[in-house]
Amino acid sequence: MNFTLHIWRQENATAKGRFETYKVENISPDCSFLEMLDILNEQLTNDHIAHPVCFDNDCREGICGMCGLYINGRPHGNDDGVTTCQLHMRKFDDGDEIWIEPWRAKAFPVICDLVVDRSAFDKIIQAGGYISVTTGGVPDANSIPVPKRMADMAMDAAECIGCGACVAACKNASAMLFVGAKVAHLALLPQGQIESQERVQKMICKMDELGFGGCSNTYACEAECPKQIKRQNIAKLNRQWIGSIFGGNHKG
């Protein structure tokens, strides 16, 4: 298969970016999208055309959340329930033109080409996205039964890989799905309920401070999430937040 690639090139955070056009030929349909970019980089280096295109990637099996490209206007491209590394060239037609961009969000500044700085997600978690337990001195694992339904729902939310596709998909660059998934995961478990009110307050404050927008209510985040995290987590986030203001013991 042959493709024409329009790739966002940007030397560093302050440089002005632009699209550059490259061609790749004889690509196997079984090739993954990132392997296609590997082939391009090999070509760019060997032919001294340009510096290789920078893009984040690591596990290449859809779980680490490191990769994330905006492909033809969709985070992680035109397949459902996959990350960029799991997208394969058979999902494209021979001769396609493909536009490749980084995540675009104020809170995710570009580092180089297609690589962005997502440390804002870490900062939101650091603000309170955990259960404050130190190592040791905890009760036996079976001393607090958790209804299977709740444990399963917590797991559904906990599957988030923190890739940032939800933010990239949202026209407001909102992180509500990411934050909602963590808040819901922990609030659904008895161990997490003790701090739930403080947690939601701290995480939302941090999210706002870092420049993420409010929910656009279009649910593009859910549609593009490679782990198919449900928008109901945003509803849970809102309920937790309202509860923490009006019903709780924490003055928010």
Add this chain to the structure above:
Amino acid sequence: MKLDSKIPQGPLSEKWTNYKINQKLVNPANKRKLNIIVVGTGLAGASAAASLGALGFNVDTFCIQDSPRRAHSIAAQGGINAAKNYQNDGDSVERLFRDTIKGGDYRAREANVYRLAEVSGDIIDQCVAQGVPFARDYSGLLDNRSFGGAQVSRTFYARGQTGQQLLLGAYGALSREINRGTVKLHARCEMEELVLVNDSEGKLRARGIIVRNLVTGKLERYSAHAVVIATGGYGNVYYLSTNAMNSNVSAAWICHRKGALFANPCYVQIHPTCIPVHGDYQSKLTLMSESLRNDGRIWVPKKKEDAEAIRNGRKTAFDIAEEDRDYYLERRYPAFGNLVPRDVASRAAKERCDAGYGVGPTGLAVFLDFKDAIERLGRDVVEQKYGNLFQMYHKITDKDPYETPMMIYPAVHYTMGGLWVDYELQTTVPGLFAAGEANFSDHGANRLGASALMQGLADGYFVLPYTLQNYLADQITVGKIPINTPEFDEAEKAVRDREERLLNNKGDKTVDYYHKKLGHIMWEYVGMSRDEKGLTKAKAMIDELEDEFWHHVNVPGDIESFNPEMEKAMRLADYFELARLITTDALHRKESCGGHFRTESQTDDGETKRDDENFMYVAAWEYQGHKQPETLYKEDLNYEHIKIATRNYKN
């Protein structure tokens, strides 16, 4: 040098307790005066940094990814073992200990493995308290499943994403300490050098590291009273493996160059159920969890002409009648069938493919068939159990495993070898510790499924917080270690020189070109089966390729910039040296054990044949300079507690 494993006195079951009673401690006011560097944020690194921070030490932690949550522990699928005996099926610390020693083919240190089994239950308690959503049954209590090499159900799991959930638990604990200010996070930073400094008595100690800031390319200096390496394994020396693209040996190898012994490098685990290689452009191999072997049956055609017809696309699996299928694991190992340990299953697949019975376009694949399971249990049940794995397989291969059997082949997965550590997880360099897959300590010559997660978290949550204090107790008066010293200058210069040499080379081949070639050599001659002739040949080929690499590699870009090609080149330079050591170690160990199979040492029916008389030791190697033969030190394995036997999975 004499290797002192520092195993505490007393009966096996009391050693850890005795150690803790007698060790030295550091009081809270003094903890604040001490700095610890933790390199790597996988299960071992994140749990260590979080626990040490919570104790009150000042911790600096480093990861090469953009976030600590992305370390490759995240990709572990199946589960984590613990001797909880929640199932009332006869499990105990002693049983987990025995299974682990036997699984490792009697090549692991008894005292370490016993401690691992002893703290395993605490890990599960800790993770549940952190909010890890383990699978539960309808009573609300924790569920378990079975894994290879055990007759009990002791594996705790969170769907097919156990590693992810455990790592997110540790990442939560780490994030809390970052918020409290006890841990400083340095993401996108790669360790490039270890700094050793003489103390007042002239004893060299690990006192700091040089890191490359991967965003700016600038080198940065960090000092500490102790350094912990938790940077994972070295499977990527084979290029294609189930490891993440950026997983690498460099941090551990740098320590080796600076005097830390490297133990049992030839013990590499090759996992039987991975999606086969399909093209030269391929960058990695994807694992299909061991749990699939509970219900999937592995087979190849009985007739060579059928295998050939499948390879040519003239026939499919459906055209092969039941009586013409060879369920070779069930045939060879009637007692364990499809659930033999990983090393055994991998070799059996290779044997069939080498004999000409392999399927798939390359002939290097076997079928993993769920037809019977779907008929017996129904598609719904199979989907509930393995849904995410089936989906992953479908996305990668474009074949629906509910309709047609999966095709699988073995791939490099885990490395049992690593930095040599004593009972305290301290390397042979004072003040330098190694945890998780980066050390060699607990799995002998073969790791059992669901034990890597257990070991990583045991080291980080429950071992290092004790043993590091024992080391640091006499460091409280040392004061902050300055970084503007000749030792740091020299270390930094060594890194810059190396980078400049690579960049100024201006060759004509990419880094990946050489990495792929190295991978081919390793897979061909130092892979699933090894012999003297092949290993000797491999050594010469590695030398030659390494020379070519240093003369012809092309690293574009600038040193002080975001430059992934430079990162890869620096790592590959270390892989060449490691590859040579793996080969040397494999050549010297003239026995077969666990994942190390020497064709010269096998039984009449093709199984591994250990040589306990001559090889019941840990092989620890000391670096002697580039391309110089390394010096071998032996740590004898003394089994005082366990009865040594031949591994038998046939009856």
